[in-house]
Amino acid sequence: MDEISREPERSPEDQIISSFLEERSPTYRDLREISTIVWNDLRASEHFARERASADEANDEDRGGHYNLMRHIGDEMQRETRALELQRSKNKVLDLCMAPGGYTASICKYSPQANVSAITLPEDQGGLRIFVRHGNGTRVEVLEADITMFAAEFGVTDIPATHPEASKFSNECPFQEQFDLVFCDGHVARTQNVPSYREPTESFRLTCSQLILAMLRIGQGGTLIMLLHGADVYHNLKLLSLFDTISRMHFFKPAKAHARKDSFYLVAKDMQPGRRVARAAVAEWKQTWKDATFPAPTDDGTIVHDEAESLPKQVEREKDSSELIEKFGARLIELGEPIWEIQRGALKALMEKLERESAESGLEESVETSEEGANPEPTTLNGLTRAPNDSSQLEASVADTLEESANFEAGATGGQE
Numbered sequence: 001m002d003e004i005s006r007e008p009e010r011s012p013e014d015q016i017i018s019s020f021l022e023e024r025s026p027t028y029r030d031l032r033e034i035s036t037i038v039w040n041d042l043r044a045s046e047h048f049a050r051e052r053a054s055a056d057e058a059n060d061e062d063r064g065g066h067y068n069l070m071r072h073i074g075d076e077m078q079r080e081t082r083a084l085e086l087q088r089s090k091n092k093v094l095d096l097c098m099a100p101g102g103y104t105a106s107i108c109k110y111s112p113q114a115n116v117s118a119i120t121l122p123e124d125q126g127g128l129r130i131f132v133r134h135g136n137g138t139r140v141e142v143l144e145a146d147i148t149m150f151a152a153e154f155g156v157t158d159i160p161a162t163h164p165e166a167s168k169f170s171n172e173c174p175f176q177e178q179f180d181l182v183f184c185d186g187h188v189a190r191t192q193n194v195p196s197y198r199e200p201t202e203s204f205r206l207t208c209s210q211l212i213l214a215m216l217r218i219g220q221g222g223t224l225i226m227l228l229h230g231a232d233v234y235h236n237l238k239l240l241s242l243f244d245t246i247s248r249m250h251f252f253k254p255a256k257a258h259a260r261k262d263s264f265y266l267v268a269k270d271m272q273p274g275r276r277v278a279r280a281a282v283a284e285w286k287q288t289w290k291d292a293t294f295p296a297p298t299d300d301g302t303i304v305h306d307e308a309e310s311l312p313k314q315v316e317r318e319k320d321s322s323e324l325i326e327k328f329g330a331r332l333i334e335l336g337e338p339i340w341e342i343q344r345g346a347l348k349a350l351m352e353k354l355e356r357e358s359a360e361s362g363l364e365e366s367v368e369t370s371e372e373g374a375n376p377e378p379t380t381l382n383g384l385t386r387a388p389n390d391s392s393q394l395e396a397s398v399a400d401t402l403e404e405s406a407n408f409e410a411g412a413t414g415g416q417e
């Protein structure tokens with residue numbers, strides 16, 4: 001571990017949102033405080049780096065563990081939201097970015113009449129192995145493809161011949177049907193072979209691609225479930241306020257898995273995709289996909305992916321952010337507090353565990369030094385006093401380790417992302 005990870009700076013438009021929430025939600029304020037402590041703690045950085053390294057080295061057994069974990073999250077999602085048990089008359093499910101296939105398996109379990117159409121990244125492009133049974137004789141049909149490359153679906157048919165991946169775009173518009181339930185669970189993994197020119201915008205491209213495919217296929221009254229990162233960032237606030245207008249919206253966050261991250265699921269029931277605002281949003285997402293996929297070259301011919309954009313755009317975003325949070329802030333707090341509470345509790349538990357471990361190693365060191373005749377006074381590490389050890393701390397530490405294994409998710413990215 002060369003250097004400590006630093007908390008990423010929030011953009012001015014995101015800062016407007018967090019200031020509003022910090023003033024009005026004690027849960028959110030506590031979460032921000034503990035997040036800052038974690039971000040600035042060297043032991044936490046090292047802990048996350050170890051987790052990331054072991055996730056990156058995941059073997060087939062671990063990947064099977066990931067599949068089982070996703071099925072468990074599916075069970076929890078069903079318990080909390082009832083979204084996976086479709087009425088008898090409803091039977092079509094679209095699972096975007098489905099591998100390893102935990103949610104598809106959960107649908108087969110809770111909606112035995114349902115058929116699942118799924119799209120997921122091929123393994124040879126860094127996608128995950130599919131564990132759920134699919135193909136002939138099953139209710140699951142899988143298309144292996146990169147969903148960010150369906151250019152015709154996103155409104156582009158004239159691909160510039162000079163584009164570095166010109167031949168990889170597809171004119172296919174897959175699964176053009178109406179679905180009762182759509183999952184958008186895409187996540188760009190560190191181990192994915194994303195060409196370097198795509199790296200800066202890949203997660204935007206993935207989000208837009210999923211949203212367009214989902215919104216154009218969800219039936220009136222259907223349910224759309226989407227993984228999001230951060231309820232307190234401008235681009236998600238825009239999305240959430242849209243879904244609050246065109247659906248009955250809930251948030252779901254598993255109590256254990258990913259608890260330390262800011263990720264959560266938007267669960268949008270009774271969708272009304274035909275509303276004018278929904279159609280306008282699809283047009284906007286198509287433009288965003290296009291801008292991110294075919295950035296305009298600068299005068300010297302180089303391509304610059306610059307999120308900062310022009311000053312007027314920045315001013316516009318800040319104004320929009322203020323208006324949105326004034327209008328939607330109270331609702332966001334109502335929906336967000338339960339998920340912030342889960343993340344706050346998990347980060348606090350992590351810090352307590354790291355404190356205990358420091359205390360234990362402090363004791364070991366003290367024993368060593370006292371054997372050499374030195375004074376075993378408590379010392380400090382990263383500004384935190386190492387407390388004397390006792391057996392109850394050791395027991396708590398063992399209990400924590402068990403909890404960590406329950407939290408383990410092979411292939412998952414670390415906590416500080």
Ligand SMILES: C[S@@+](CC[C@H](N)C(=O)[O-])C[C@H]1O[C@@H](n2cnc3c(N)ncnc32)[C@H](O)[C@@H]1O
Pocket residue numbers: 067070071096097098099100101102103104119120121126127128145146147148185186187188189206
């Ligand atoms: C968190 S996993 C999804 C887990 C899944 N919902 C389940 O229940 O097992 C994220 C998935 O997104 C996929 N993915 C990422 N980028 C993609 C892309 N461009 N096209 C298709 N799938 C993609 C990954 O390969 C991975 O399978």
